[in-house]
Amino acid sequence: MLTNNIGIFSRVITKRSSNYLRSNIIHRFNSSSASKPQLxxxxxxxxxxxxxxxxxxxxxxxxxxxxxxxxxxxxxxxxxxxxxxxxxxxxxxxxxxxxxxxxxxxxxxxxxxxxxxxxxxxxxxxxxxxxxxxxxKIKVKRVDPSSQSFSNPVPDYYGEKIYSLKDYKQWLRDCNAFRRKSKEFL
Incomplete structure (x- = not known):
């Protein structure tokens, strides 16, 4: 009789703890998905x-x-x-x-x-x-403007003219070209 009651008690605890875990996981999933950008x-x-x-x-x-x-x-x-x-x-x-x-x-x-x-x-x-x-990302990838000149201007320092991924990739290429030119000519 005692083992039967313990079995029922353990099933109830297991069921309640699984519901608690499930609700906790769902809550965590929803809260973390709200903080991640969907845009x-x-x-x-x-x-x-x-x-x-x-x-x-x-x-x-x-x-x-x-x-x-x-x-x-x-x-x-x-x-x-x-x-x-x-x-x-x-x-x-x-x-x-x-x-x-x-x-x-x-x-x-x-x-x-x-x-x-x-x-x-x-x-x-x-x-x-x-x-x-x-x-x-712009702050990390932008170039040092101290080596600019009339023949080697800084490409869009604040990234204001970037309106697409294509523009961003072109901006990265321009930054690399600026770095290369500033190393070669200084």
């Missing part, structure tokens, strides 16, 4: 290009808006033919319009990155993980 490199480069396009478009729009706002606010000012800051008033006021457009252009990427984050909420975490991976 392929092609999708990453597509999103990177989309981010840069949105930032550029937002910069152009905010630059034009800043220039327009400055122009409207300056057009309400009455001025006579006296010099402003020792310069002709038309030159000073037009430089203010250009300055307003420049400030607007600099504000554009902040608005563009917000729009990009809003439009790609689902893939944003994976995108930032891939972006960190990409930037660490």
């Amino acid at each position: 392929s490199w092609q999708e990453y480069f597509k999103l990177k290009k989309q981010r840069n396009t949105i930032n550029l478009g937002a910069s152009v729009l905010t630059g034009l808006g800043g220039a327009a706002i400055t122009l409207v606010s300056i057009s309400n000012i009455e001025f006579d033919e006296k010099p402003i800051f020792g310069f002709d008033p038309v030159i000073v006021l037009s430089s203010f319009v250009i300055l307003g457009g420049g400030v607007g252009y600099l504000v554009g990427p902040a608005i563009g990155s917000s729009l990009f984050k809003l439009s790609n909420k689902k893939a944003l975490q994976q995108f930032t993980f891939r972006d960190q991976q990409f930037l660490s």
